[in-house]
Amino acid sequence: xxxxxxxxxxxxxxxxxxxxxxxESGRVYEVTDTKGTWLANAPLSSRKDARDAVVxxxxxxxxxxxxxxxxxxxxxxxxxxxxxxxxxxxxREVADAEGLSKSKAAEQVDATIDxxxxxxxxxxxxxxxxxxxxxxxxxxxxxxxxxPTGVVAVLAPQESSFLGLVSVVAPVIATGNTAVVVASERSxxxxxxxxxxxxxxxxxxxxxxxxxxxxAEIAAPLAAHQDVNxxxxxxxxxxxxxxxxxxxADNLKRVxxxxxxxxxxxxxxxxxxTAFLETKTVWHPTGSLGASGSSY
Amino acid sequence: xxxxxxxxxxxxxxxxxxxxxxxxxxxxGLFIDGEFTEAADGKVFKTVxxxxxxxxxxxxxxxxxxVDRAVRxxxxxxxxxxxxxxxxxxxxxxxxxxxxxxxxxxxxxLETLDNGKPIKETRDADLPLVAAHFFYYAGWADxxxxxxFGAHPRPLGVAGQVIPWNFPLLMLAWKxxxxxxxxxxxxxxxxxxxxxxALFFADICRQAGxxxxxxxxxxxxxxxxxxxxxxxxxxxxxxxxxTAVGKEIARxxxxxxxxxxxxxxxxxxxxxxxxxxxxQAVEGIVSGIFFxxxxxxxxxxxxxxxxxVHDELLDAxxxxxxxxxxxxxxxxxxxxxxxxxxEQLARITALADQGEAEGAERWSPACELPQHGYWFAPTLFxxxxxxxxxxxxxxxxxxxxxxxxxxxxxxxxxxxxxPYGLSAGIWTEKGSRILAVANRLRAGVVWSNTFNKFDPTSxxxxxxxxxxGREGGRHGLEAYLDV
Numbered sequence: 001x002x003x004x005x006x007x008x009x010x011x012x013x014x015x016x017x018x019x020x021x022x023x024e025s026g027r028v029y030e031v032t033d034t035k036g037t038w039l040a041n042a043p044l045s046s047r048k049d050a051r052d053a054v055v056x057x058x059x060x061x062x063x064x065x066x067x068x069x070x071x072x073x074x075x076x077x078x079x080x081x082x083x084x085x086x087x088x089x090x091x092r093e094v095a096d097a098e099g100l101s102k103s104k105a106a107e108q109v110d111a112t113i114d115x116x117x118x119x120x121x122x123x124x125x126x127x128x129x130x131x132x133x134x135x136x137x138x139x140x141x142x143x144x145x146x147x148p149t150g151v152v153a154v155l156a157p158q159e160s161s162f163l164g165l166v167s168v169v170a171p172v173i174a175t176g177n178t179a180v181v182v183a184s185e186r187s188x189x190x191x192x193x194x195x196x197x198x199x200x201x202x203x204x205x206x207x208x209x210x211x212x213x214x215x216a217e218i219a220a221p222l223a224a225h226q227d228v229n230x231x232x233x234x235x236x237x238x239x240x241x242x243x244x245x246x247x248x249a250d251n252l253k254r255v256x257x258x259x260x261x262x263x264x265x266x267x268x269x270x271x272x273x274t275a276f277l278e279t280k281t282v283w284h285p286t287g288s289l290g291a292s293g294s295s296y
Numbered sequence: 297x298x299x300x301x302x303x304x305x306x307x308x309x310x311x312x313x314x315x316x317x318x319x320x321x322x323x324x325g326l327f328i329d330g331e332f333t334e335a336a337d338g339k340v341f342k343t344v345x346x347x348x349x350x351x352x353x354x355x356x357x358x359x360x361x362x363v364d365r366a367v368r369x370x371x372x373x374x375x376x377x378x379x380x381x382x383x384x385x386x387x388x389x390x391x392x393x394x395x396x397x398x399x400x401x402x403x404x405x406l407e408t409l410d411n412g413k414p415i416k417e418t419r420d421a422d423l424p425l426v427a428a429h430f431f432y433y434a435g436w437a438d439x440x441x442x443x444x445f446g447a448h449p450r451p452l453g454v455a456g457q458v459i460p461w462n463f464p465l466l467m468l469a470w471k472x473x474x475x476x477x478x479x480x481x482x483x484x485x486x487x488x489x490x491x492x493x494a495l496f497f498a499d500i501c502r503q504a505g506x507x508x509x510x511x512x513x514x515x516x517x518x519x520x521x522x523x524x525x526x527x528x529x530x531x532x533x534x535x536x537x538x539t540a541v542g543k544e545i546a547r548x549x550x551x552x553x554x555x556x557x558x559x560x561x562x563x564x565x566x567x568x569x570x571x572x573x574x575x576q577a578v579e580g581i582v583s584g585i586f587f588x589x590x591x592x593x594x595x596x597x598x599x600x601x602x603x604x605v606h607d608e609l610l611d612a613x614x615x616x617x618x619x620x621x622x623x624x625x626x627x628x629x630x631x632x633x634x635x636x637x638x639e640q641l642a643r644i645t646a647l648a649d650q651g652e653a654e655g656a657e658r659w660s661p662a663c664e665l666p667q668h669g670y671w672f673a674p675t676l677f678x679x680x681x682x683x684x685x686x687x688x689x690x691x692x693x694x695x696x697x698x699x700x701x702x703x704x705x706x707x708x709x710x711x712x713x714x715p716y717g718l719s720a721g722i723w724t725e726k727g728s729r730i731l732a733v734a735n736r737l738r739a740g741v742v743w744s745n746t747f748n749k750f751d752p753t754s755x756x757x758x759x760x761x762x763x764x765g766r767e768g769g770r771h772g773l774e775a776y777l778d779v
Contacts, residue, residue: 129444134769136751137428144755144771229760242551249546251715252539252558252761269446271779278759279766282734282742283749 012042012188014049014212015195017056018205024048029213031189034099042188045213047221050180053209054225057151057178060206065148065176069124076120076174078201083113086197090162090190097161097187111265112163118268119170126175126273134281141284146277148176149254150229153222155215157234161187163264165194168234171272173207180228181210182219182235188212216240223247230254230276234261308621311628313415318406320492323354326362326515327498329369330508336361341517343491346412347625347634347669355491358516363483363523366512370454370481371529373509378451378479382438389434389477391504396427399500403493407465408625410492412634412670413588415626421587425750426469429768432752433473436773440478443773450778451479452555453531456524458545459494460537461487461636462591462692467536468494470756470767472511478776480532483512485524489637491515522548530554532776536593539690539716539761557765557775559593559757561690562718565711566596566747567733569704570604572723576745578612581696584721584747586620586674589635590694593762594719596747598687599676599698600707606700610678617674618661632694635670644672644693651677651686656697682713690716704729708736717759721747740766 012031013020027044043049064072083090087109095105131145152172157164161184172179183191195210211218215235223231223244230253233241238258245255256275323340325332339357344350358366377385396403403426404418411418440449455475459467464486475482486494494513501511514520518541525533525545535545536559549556566584568577584596601609625633635641652658656677665671676696680687686697701707711720720739722730730744740758743749750756755766765775 134751134753134755136749136754138749138751140746140749142751142754144769149759238551245550246547249543249550252543252546252560252763254764255550278740279755279757279771280734280737280740280742280759281755282744283746283754284730284744285746 010040012040012192012212014043014045015192015198015208015210016049016053017059017209018199020195023213024052031187033096039096040189042192042212045211045218047217049211050218050221051225053180053211054151054222054227056206056209057180058227060204061150061178063204064173064178064207067176069127072174072176073120073123075202076116076123076170079197079203080113080116080120082197082201083109083116087113090193093190093193094162097190098159107265108160108163112166115163115166116170119174122270122273123174126270126277129270130274130277131279139286141286142281144279144281146175146274147280149276149278150177151227152177152179152276153219153225153228153231154179154181155219155231155233155235156181156183156191157261157264158184158186158215160264162190162194164234164261165191167264167268168232168272169208171268172232172276175273175277177230177276178207179209180222181208182215182222183210183212184235185213185215219244220247223253224250226251228253230256232256232275233258308629310624312624312626313405313408313628315405315409315626318402318409320353320406320409324491324495324515325356326358326366327495327511327513328362328366329372329512330502332498335359336365341488343410343489345409345669346636347666349668352409353492355495355515358485358514358520360523363514363520363527366483366514367454367456367524367527367529369509369512370483373507374453374481377481377507377510380479382440385477385479386434386437388504388506389430389437389473392500392506393427393430393434395500395503396423396430400424400427403465403496405626406496407493408633410490411461411464412625412636414630414633415628416630417588422463422466425752426465429466429469429752430473433477433772436474437477440773440777443770445774445777445779449478452776452778453480454529455480455482455532455534455776456527456530457482457484457534458521458524458537459484459486461490462588462593464490465493465497468497470536471534474767474772475532475534475776476510478773480776481510483514483524483530485514485516485521488517525549534775535559539763542763555775557767558763559765559767560761560763562593562595562716562758562762563598563688563690563714564594564596564719564721564739565598565600565737566721567600567707567711567723568602568605568609569707569724569726569729570602571725572605573725573745574605574609574612577609577723578616580721580723580743580745580747581613582616582620585696586632586694587748589633589672591636591640591692592748594741594748596719596721597691597696599696600710601698601700602707603700603702610698613676614659614661617676620661620674622663622671622673623666632674635672635693638670640692641670641672644691644695647686647689647691647693648675648695651680651684651695651697654684654686656680656684656686682710688714704733708733712738715761718762719743
């Protein structure tokens with residue numbers, strides 16, 4: 001062809017309750033690659049967007065936490081399938097976002113796809129690893145089971161815009177929590193594109209909600225929100241993390257403090273799942289059968 | 297059915313447990329680095345018997361300097377203690393468990409004197425559970441690599457632990473046993489109104505030959521607790537107490553390396569369905585709210601009754617309450633002892649009065665309260681709605697709020713309609729309903745057709761604003777390991 005075809009730009013939007021709204025504030029901010037070249041305008045989310053996302057996440061919690069672990073595993077695996085099909089797009093986006101070569105970016109995307117597969121396999125195993133029967137000294141059947149904490153605010157890592165993002169989101173939802181995710185402030189585009197994958201992977205709307213914008217601006221109302229049960233501070237610096245942890249104490253959110261991660265490709269442990277699990281212990285009387293047919 | 301006043305069929309003769317088994321010294325110091333010492337500024341406070349207001353002893357009041365000294369002693373002891381083979385740490389804990397068993401009658405009487413709870417409970421619940429808890433965690437000390445927290449789980453360092461007055465020695469056991477088993481050293485602050493059993497425990501550590509500084513006990517009020525929690529050389533904070541203080545502690549440790557576990561308040565729902573075994577349910581309701589005078593974080597303080605059995609259940613419950621014996625906690629027949637302090641009594645009184653003022657119907661059995669000490673008659677409120685203060689706030693006393701429901705969905709919605717999430721009870725003969733309801737309750741401990749059962753192997757702790765972290769069982773190790 002003699003003339004280069006003019007490409008079609010994508011309007012990057014938020015992902016809230018399974019829909020793709022713009023920020024209610026009408027604001028956007030410029031996103032550039034590592035050399036400063038303009039890539040897109042991303043929504044600059046407001047407090048109101050954060051609150052809307054919490055409402056969507058809460059609404060989705062009953063269904064998602066009540067789904068069978070097998071079903072959640074299949075859906076997480078489906079995410080991996082959908083990602084595989086759009087691998088090329090994410091390699092480009094991650095290369096632009098993080099200033100990586102095509103091959104380095106491809107490594108990140110491949111590791112990200114594999115991470116979904118890893119967590120897909122965990123959904124119906126974590127309860128066996130972290131729960132179980134307790135041999136109490138009495139005529140009782142006593143069982144401890146992990147249950148999801150609820151709505152989790154996730155501040156995605158600032159540096160690793162895609163592998164880091166999925167490494168903190170997948171463990172939260174694998175166990176039945178729902179998430180409000182704040183994308184990397186400087187590199188939000190891979191996160192916003194991931195929303196398109198999630199939307200076509202049978203993941204119920206509201207299970208993952210993705211916001212872009214200023215981390216500090218969006219995180220503050222999430223940390224203080226009375227209907228958020230936990231917060232992962234991975235994407236907060238030391239000063240912001242402390243501020244948010246103080247705000248989170250108001251309704252005793254479970255807080256996962258930021259921890260240095262040298263290598264997101266390393267196989268994760270189960271700590272990111274157990275950080276957002278509660279243990280429920282149920283006592284049932286047993287013992288010998290009396291004439292009445294029961295023993296309590 | 298009518299609810300005329302019932303009189304006990306039998307008059308009981310007094311059957312007091314002997315006080316002679318315990319020898320309380322006129323004064324006690326802080327237990328730091330293996331020795332009893334006075335507070336740096338020489339301050340002391342009195343601890344009284346809640347049932348008589350008699351002064352039992354005078355106890356050193358720790359200030360910031362004393363807390364600092366205790367933390368430094370614990371830090372110094374940490375190096376050797378954490379380096380001991382687990383099997384050696386285990387044997388110290390087994391020794392402690394055995395000495396507690398040997399001295400359990402003495403400790404039960406002591407606890408009853410200092411706390412005001414019936415000897416029946418300290419003898420049959422607190423003390424056996426204390427010994428069992430040490431025995432259980434003793435066994436973990438040399439098996440940590442098999443606990444599922446990695447191949448080489450490491451202790452955190454110095455644990456600062458602050459415990460309440462409702463189960464003084466049991467809460468000490470819940471804190472100290474897992475901390476020591478995992479190789480941490482501790483500074484523990486007992487509650488201001490119940491310092492004695494922790495100081496007796498210090499003597500047990502001495503008898504067991506526990507190295508100096510591994511366990512330090514600093515008695516005092518909330519200021520000593522605050523200083524301990526804020527101390528920069530503390531690696532782990534564990535607190536059991538009110539939700540308000542828990543939140544303050546969470547703010548204090550924000551932005552530090554300190555690992556935090558909190559076991560806080562509750563407003564447990566005890567749900568009775570129409571097919572429940574009524575007599576057993578009545579017993580469970582009574583133990584749910586009147587065990588330890590209702591001063592239990594996991595108390596079943598909200599009774600949710602299916603409408604169709606409301607009248608029948610309430611009649612049976614009132615009959616049962618009329619047979620409860622309130623009085624001398626040392627009497628082996630006593631069911632209801634004294635409220636722990638004048639302050640707590642005032643709080644219970646104010647909340648019960650508010651319940652009445654807001655329109656709930658108050659009922660207590662005919663019940664004569666002793667002249668001296670802090671007493672509150674078993675009380676139940678009917679016609680309670682979810683908006684009533686007594687259905688929302690933790691009363692921490694022998695006060696039961698009765699609400700009704702029609703469908704299982706409504707029962708679950710009402711049970712979960714609280715910022716707390718510690719405990720719940722379910723009474724029904726239908727197995728599938730037990731499991732379905734238990735699944736949907738947002739609470740850390742659910743008792744089906746029973747209530748207020750505890751065991752060292754059984755993880756205990758809350759959802760939501762009842763705190764986080766678990767005590768007991770394999771789960772209880774995590775709070776004290778670097779994982």
